Amino acid sequence: MASRPAPTARRVRLAAELRKLRERAGLTSTDAAQMLGTSSGQLSNVESARFGVSPDRVRAMANLYSCTNQPYVDALVGMAGEKSRGWWWETYREVLPAGLLTLAELEHHATAIRTAFTSHIPGMLQTADHAREIFRQAIPTPTPPEVEHRVSHRIKRQDVVFREGANPYSTVIHEAALHMRVGGRRVARGQLRHLIEMSEWKHVTLRVLPFEVGAFPGSGQSINYLCGPVPELDTVQLDQFHGPVLLDAEAHLEKYRRLLDVVEAAALSPEKSRKLIHTIAESL
Known part of the structure; x- marks a missing residue:
């Protein structure tokens, strides 16, 4: 089985920010997943950057977590919509740290x-x-x-x-x-x-x-x-x-x-x- 490609730095940061928003809202991953209509395992994969997340899902999560900082939410949505591969630095993945x-x-x-x-x-x-x-x-x-x-x-x-x-x-x-x-x-x-x-x-x-x-x-x-x-x-x-x-x-x-x-x-x-x-x- 082919290994899953390493997540980009931006996806890792997005995942961390989504986790912080949930924790600030005082929600457990189980409760948040239930409200979002997904499984706690799926949410865990998103918050650990193992899985990507769509811009619409990010907006739904920000709304559930009562985040009213609109510029911040828009920035997170933009990060979710970015392409994850094809950047020039990827050609160095096998030769540089x-x-x-x-x-x-x-x-x-x-x-x-x-x-x-x-x-x-x-x-x-x-x-x-x-x-x-x-x-x-x-x-x-x-x-x-x-x-x-x-x-x-x-x-x-x-x-x-x-x-x-x-x-x-x-x-x-x-x-x-x-x-x-x-x-x-x-x-x-x-x-x-x-x-x-x-x-x-x-x-x-x-x-x-x-x-x-x-x-x-x-x-x-x-x-x-x-x-x-x-x-x-x-x-x-x-x-x-x-x-x-x-x-x-x-x-x-x-x-x-x-x-x-x-x-x-x-x-x-x-x-x-x-x-x-x-x-x-x-x-x-």
């Missing part, structure tokens, strides 16, 4: 992206040469084909910044990352010039956190904040050595929104940031 595919999916659907990086250039703004050198340093040491798979995946992820009508992308990069000569002078200089070019795009906001700021909240932690169609469906992605970690609890979302606000306020303006990057590039 699942977490990287999930990240690409979430970035693709994000309405805006806010990031803050301490020790490296954000993947969305990396050149292929820079990314290749980063991946070569991975442990355990990857094979040349594995490196190229990761590089091509990273470059394709950047479509969310380069595509026509791209949504807002905002990042704060610590000055330390700008001084790291990844790949040597030529690659490092090319990377900095690429940042300068990207910082001039209208939908890209790039700020540098200078050394003189000193300690700041979240120092040492890279943050990738992916905005959903409504704030309740935002996602935080944190880089860990073993792979990306995703957070979507309300308390986590509020914490990282505030943290990004503080870091952005402490950083240089986009214009001063561009000048600093240019100065560092000229010194190489």
Whole structure:
């Protein structure tokens, strides 16, 4: 028997949100299933993302659970109606960790992206040469084909910044990352010039956190904040050595929104940031 394909990240999130709505309504899965005219087993499969759910069923569930947040309900209905296969990242399923595919999916659907990086250039703004050198340093040491798979995946992820009508992308990069000569002078200089070019795009906001700021909240932690169609469906992605970690609890979302606000306020303006990057590039 063929194995059931892994659910998409969006379907997993939809399932989790439907379960939270039921629990907030104070209904057991047995009671909710009975009111919806289905079995508790079927409802369990939907809430665990083993089975998909139709947009009409999502509306019925939201109505049963007395959810009056219409924009939120509309967003859930939209998620239910999305296609589940055929996206570009699916071609990497056999060659890259699942977490990287999930990240690409979430970035693709994000309405805006806010990031803050301490020790490296954000993947969305990396050149292929820079990314290749980063991946070569991975442990355990990857094979040349594995490196190229990761590089091509990273470059394709950047479509969310380069595509026509791209949504807002905002990042704060610590000055330390700008001084790291990844790949040597030529690659490092090319990377900095690429940042300068990207910082001039209208939908890209790039700020540098200078050394003189000193300690700041979240120092040492890279943050990738992916905005959903409504704030309740935002996602935080944190880089860990073993792979990306995703957070979507309300308390986590509020914490990282505030943290990004503080870091952005402490950083240089986009214009001063561009000048600093240019100065560092000229010194190489």
